[in-house]
Amino acid sequence: MVHSVDIKYYLVLAAVLFCLGMFGVLVRRNALVVFMCVELMLNAANLTFLSFARLNGDATGHVSAFFVIAVAAAEASIGLAIVIAVFRSRGTVNIEEIRTMKH
Amino acid sequence: MDALKSFFMTAPVEPAVFAQSLWLIIALPLLGAFVCGVFGKKLGRANVNFIACAMVAGSFALSVLAFWCVNHAPSGGTPVSMENAFSSSAIRYALGYDYGIWFAAGDFRVNLALLVDHLSGIMLLVITGVGFLIHVYSTSYMEHDESPWRYFAYLNLFIAAMLTLVLADNLVLLFVGWEGVGLASYLLIGFWYTDAAKAWAGRKAFIANRIGDFAFLIGSFLIVLLVGAFNSQASTSNFAPVGINPEAAQVRFREGLAMKGPLTFQGLEVMANSVPASSDKAPNALTLQTPIQAGPLAGRTFGGVLTAALLLFLLGAAGKSAQFPLYVWLPDAMAGPTPVSALIHAATMVTAGVYLFCRMSYLLVLSPTAMLVVASIGAFTALIAALIAFAQDDIKKVLAYSTVSQLGLMFMGVGTGIFWAAVLHLVTHAFFKACLFLGAGSVMHGNGDETDIKKLGGLRQEMTWTWSTFLIATLAITGIAPFSGFFSKDALLHGVHHNHLHGFESASTLLYAVGLVIAACTAFYMTRLYVLTFEGKRSPEAKTEHAHESSGYMTVPLVILAILSVVSLVYALPLMPSRNGPQPVMENFLGPVFASAERIATRGALVSLDHSLPTMADYLIAWVVALVGGGAAAFAYLKYYPSRVGQPAPAFARAVRRFTQNKFYVDEVYTFLIIRPVKNLGVLLFKLVDTMLIDTVLVRGTAWVTARVGGALRYAQTGDAQAYAAVMALALLGGAVYAIIQVLQ
Numbered sequence: 079m080v081h082s083v084d085i086k087y088y089l090v091l092a093a094v095l096f097c098l099g100m101f102g103v104l105v106r107r108n109a110l111v112v113f114m115c116v117e118l119m120l121n122a123a124n125l126t127f128l129s130f131a132r133l134n135g136d137a138t139g140h141v142s143a144f145f146v147i148a149v150a151a152a153e154a155s156i157g158l159a160i161v162i163a164v165f166r167s168r169g170t171v172n173i174e175e176i177r178t179m180k181h
Numbered sequence: 182m183d184a185l186k187s188f189f190m191t192a193p194v195e196p197a198v199f200a201q202s203l204w205l206i207i208a209l210p211l212l213g214a215f216v217c218g219v220f221g222k223k224l225g226r227a228n229v230n231f232i233a234c235a236m237v238a239g240s241f242a243l244s245v246l247a248f249w250c251v252n253h254a255p256s257g258g259t260p261v262s263m264e265n266a267f268s269s270s271a272i273r274y275a276l277g278y279d280y281g282i283w284f285a286a287g288d289f290r291v292n293l294a295l296l297v298d299h300l301s302g303i304m305l306l307v308i309t310g311v312g313f314l315i316h317v318y319s320t321s322y323m324e325h326d327e328s329p330w331r332y333f334a335y336l337n338l339f340i341a342a343m344l345t346l347v348l349a350d351n352l353v354l355l356f357v358g359w360e361g362v363g364l365a366s367y368l369l370i371g372f373w374y375t376d377a378a379k380a381w382a383g384r385k386a387f388i389a390n391r392i393g394d395f396a397f398l399i400g401s402f403l404i405v406l407l408v409g410a411f412n413s414q415a416s417t418s419n420f421a422p423v424g425i426n427p428e429a430a431q432v433r434f435r436e437g438l439a440m441k442g443p444l445t446f447q448g449l450e451v452m453a454n455s456v457p458a459s460s461d462k463a464p465n466a467l468t469l470q471t472p473i474q475a476g477p478l479a480g481r482t483f484g485g486v487l488t489a490a491l492l493l494f495l496l497g498a499a500g501k502s503a504q505f506p507l508y509v510w511l512p513d514a515m516a517g518p519t520p521v522s523a524l525i526h527a528a529t530m531v532t533a534g535v536y537l538f539c540r541m542s543y544l545l546v547l548s549p550t551a552m553l554v555v556a557s558i559g560a561f562t563a564l565i566a567a568l569i570a571f572a573q574d575d576i577k578k579v580l581a582y583s584t585v586s587q588l589g590l591m592f593m594g595v596g597t598g599i600f601w602a603a604v605l606h607l608v609t610h611a612f613f614k615a616c617l618f619l620g621a622g623s624v625m626h627g628n629g630d631e632t633d634i635k636k637l638g639g640l641r642q643e644m645t646w647t648w649s650t651f652l653i654a655t656l657a658i659t660g661i662a663p664f665s666g667f668f669s670k671d672a673l674l675h676g677v678h679h680n681h682l683h684g685f686e687s688a689s690t691l692l693y694a695v696g697l698v699i700a701a702c703t704a705f706y707m708t709r710l711y712v713l714t715f716e717g718k719r720s721p722e723a724k725t726e727h728a729h730e731s732s733g734y735m736t737v738p739l740v741i742l743a744i745l746s747v748v749s750l751v752y753a754l755p756l757m758p759s760r761n762g763p764q765p766v767m768e769n770f771l772g773p774v775f776a777s778a779e780r781i782a783t784r785g786a787l788v789s790l791d792h793s794l795p796t797m798a799d800y801l802i803a804w805v806v807a808l809v810g811g812g813a814a815a816f817a818y819l820k821y822y823p824s825r826v827g828q829p830a831p832a833f834a835r836a837v838r839r840f841t842q843n844k845f846y847v848d849e850v851y852t853f854l855i856i857r858p859v860k861n862l863g864v865l866l867f868k869l870v871d872t873m874l875i876d877t878v879l880v881r882g883t884a885w886v887t888a889r890v891g892g893a894l895r896y897a898q899t900g901d902a903q904a905y906a907a908v909m910a911l912a913l914l915g916g917a918v919y920a921i922i923q924v925l926q
Contacts, residue, residue, distance in 0.1 A: 178900060
C-alpha cells in the first residue's frame with residue numbers, strides 16, 4: 079500500500095469546508111447560493127465519514143455517505159421547488175425579504 | 182305453652198343457611214331508595230308509595246326471620262351458635278356471615294361482615310317495624326307534596342343506613358351506617374330546601390353530627406392502636422379467661438386479628454375479657470395499668486387509652502343521639518316532615534349512641550371514669566332538655582326536647598351498667614315516641630299545619646283516634662302504671678340507683694335523685710302538651726274552625742304503635758327463671774349479649790352490677806313522682822291559668838319563661854364562643870391566605886410572570902431563517918468549544 083495521507087488533513091479540510099458552507103448559509107442573501115452552501119456543508123460531513131471509513135477499513139462510512147447524498151438530492155429537489163414557488167409569488171429570491179417564519 | 186315455646190325457638194330456615202342472606206335486609210331498602218330516587222318521577226305517586234313500603238316490609242319480614250333464627254334452639258337440638266374467630270368458645274345466640282375482605286393495608290384489615298344477636302335483632306325489629314309503620318303513615322301525610330319520590334328515596338336510604346349500622350360486626354362498617362344515617366337525616370331535615378330556615382336546620386344537624394363523627398373516628402383509631410399494642414404485649418396468662426388453654430387462645434386471637442382485623446366486636450370482646458383490672462389474680466399478665474411499650478401511644482396505660490377512646494366515642498354518640506354538648510341540632514331538626522321526626526328522632530338514628538355503647542358494653546365496664554362521664558352527660562342532658570321542654574309552645578319542639586331528655590335517661594342507664602334496661606327503654610320509647618310524633622303530625626294535618634299548642638285545644642272530640650292514641654302514648658312516657666314507659670323507666674332508674682361504679686360510690690344516689698326529678702319534669706311537660714292540645718276549649722286563634730280526623734293510613738299506624746306501647750311492658754316483667762330467682766324478660770333475653778360485661782364487671786370489681794328487682798316501694802315512688810308532675814301540670818293548665826286569664830303574670834315568672842323559651846340561650850352561647858370565633862378566623866384566613874396569597878400571588882402571579890416572559894421573548898422571533906441559523910451555529914460553536922476544553926483537560 080502506498081503511503082497514505084494522515085487523517086488529520088482530511089478532517090481539517092472537512093472542517094474548513096464546513097465552516098465555509100456555514101459562513102455562506104449565514105451571510106449570503108441569494109437563496110440559491112444558500113442552498114449550494116448547505117450542500118457544501120453536507121459534503122464536508124461526507125468527507126469526514128469517508129476518511130474515518132478508510133481509517134477503520136470498513137464500509138459503514140461509505141454507506142452513510144451514500145445516504146447523505148441521497149437525502150441531499152431529495153432536499154435539493156424540494157428546496158429548488160420551494161425557491162421557484164417563492165420566486166413566482168414574490169419575484170425575488172432574496173432571503174432578507176422573505177420573513178415568513180414568523181407566522 | 183310448650184308448643185308455643187318450641188314454635189318460637191325453631192326457626193323455619195336453618196340459621197346457617199339464612200345467615201348468607203343477611204345482606205338482603207340492607208339491600209332491599211337500598212334498592213328501594215335507588216328505584217324511587219332514579220325512576221320515581223316516572224313511576225308516579227302510587228307506585229313510589231308501594232315500592233318504598235314494600236321494600237321496608239320485605240326487610241321487616243327478613244328481620245323477623247333473622248330474629249327467629251337467632252332464637253333457634255329446637256328441643257333436643259343445639260342452640261344457634263357462631264364460630265368465633267378470636268377464641269375457641271363459640272358465640273351463642275348470634276348469627277353472622279363474613280363476606281370477605283373489604284379493604285386491607287398492611288396489618289390493618291376490615292372485613293365486610295354482618296352479625297345478628299339479640300341486641301341487633303331487637304334493633305332490626307324496631308327499625309324495620311316502626312319504620313314500616315312510618316312509611317305507611319307517610320304515604321298519607323305526604324299526599325300533597327310535590328316530590329314524594331324524593332322523600333321516599335331518602336326515607337328508604339335512611340332505613341338502609343340504620344340497618345347497616347345495626348348489622349355491622351365491626352366498627353368500620355358500623356361507621357358506614359353511622360355516616361349514612363347522618364347523610365339521610367340531613368337530606369330529610371332539609372327536605373323542603375326551598376325554605377331557607379329548613380335548609381339551615383338540615384345543615385346544622387349535619388355539622389353537629391360531623392363533629393361527633395370525627396371524634397368517633399379518632400376513637401376508632403385509638404382502638405386500632407390499642408388492639409395492636411395488646412397483641413404484641415399480652416402474655417399467655419392474659420388469655421386464661423377466654424380459653425381453657427391460654428396458649429391456644431392467644432394463637433387463636435392472633436389468627437382472628439389476621440383474618441378479621443382489629444375492629445371486630447368479637448375481637449374487642451376477647452380483648453376486654455383478657456385485660457384484668459389489676460394484677461392480683463394474674464401476676465404476669467398485662468393489666469389496665471400496664472404502660473404501652475411501643476408505637477405512637479408509648480408510655481400511656483392501656484386503661485387510660487381505653488378511657489380516652491370511650492370518651493371520644495361518647496362525643497360521637499352525643500352527636501348522633503343528641504346529647505350535651507351536641508344536642509342542639511335535634512330540636513331544629515323538627516323542620517323536616519313530621520314522619521321523619523318520628524323515624525329519625527325517636528325510633529332509630531338517635532338511638533345509635535345507646536346502641537353503640539351497649540354493643541361495646543364489655544369495654545365500657547373496664548373504665549368507671551368513662552361510665553361516670555357517660556352517666557353524668559346523660560343526666561345533665563336529660564335535665565336541661567326536660568327544663569327547656571317546659572316552656573316550648575311548638576308541639577314538635579316539646580317532643581324533640583322530650584326525646585333528648587329520654588335519651589339522656591338511657592345514657593344514664595348505659596353509664597351505670599344497666600344495659601338491658603337502657604335497651605328496653607329504647608324500645609318502648611321508640612313505640613310511644615313514634616306514636617306521639619305521628620300523633621302530632623296528625624294534629625297538624627287536621628289543623629292546617631298549626632304547631633303552636635296555645636292555638637289548638639279541644640281536639641278531643643274532633644280527632645278521636647288521634648286523641649286516644651296520643652293519650653295512651655302520653656301516659657306511657659309520663660310513667661303511669663300499666664303502660665310500658667312506667668316499667669322501662671323504672672327498671673332504668675332502679676338500675677341507676679343500685680349499680681355502683683367503684684371510686685364514685687355516691688354517684689348512683691345522686692343520679693337516681695336526678696332521674697326522679699327528670700321523671701317529674703317529663704310528666705309535667707307531657708301533661709301540659711296533652712292538656713293544651715286536646716282538652717279545654719278550641720282556641721279562638723285556631724287556623725281552622727273544626728279539625729278533621731286523618732285518613733286510615735295515618736290512624737292505623739297510630740293505633741298499632743299505641744298498642745305496642747302498652748304491650749311492650751311484658752319485657753320488664755320478671756317472668757324468666759334465672760339463678761337468682763325470676764328475671765325480667767328483657768334482661769334474660771339480652772343475657773348472652775351482656776354476658777361479657779357482666780363477667781368483666783364481676784372479675785374486675787370496677788363496677789358492681791345489681792340484679793335485684795324493683796320493689797313495691799320503688800314502683801310507688803316512681804308512680805307518685807309521675808302523678809305529682811302530671812297532676813301539677815293538669816291543675817295548672819286546666820284550673821289555675823284559665824281562671825286567671827286577663828291578669829298579667831308576675832315579672833319574675835315572665836323572665837323565667839323567656840329564659841326557658843329561648844332554650845337557656847345555649848345556641849347563643851355556642852354562637853358567641855365557638856361559631857363566631859371560627860367564622861372570624863375563617864374570614865381572616867380567607868382574606869389573608871386565600872385572597873392575598875393564593876389568588877393574588879400564586880394564581881395571578883404565575884399568569885403575570887408567564888405573560889411578561891412571553892412578551893420579552895416575542896422580540897426574538899424575527900421570522901428570519903438566517904437569524905435562526907446563526908443561533909444554531911452559535912450553539913454549535915459553544916458545543917465545540919466545550920468539547921475542545923473537555924478534550925484538552
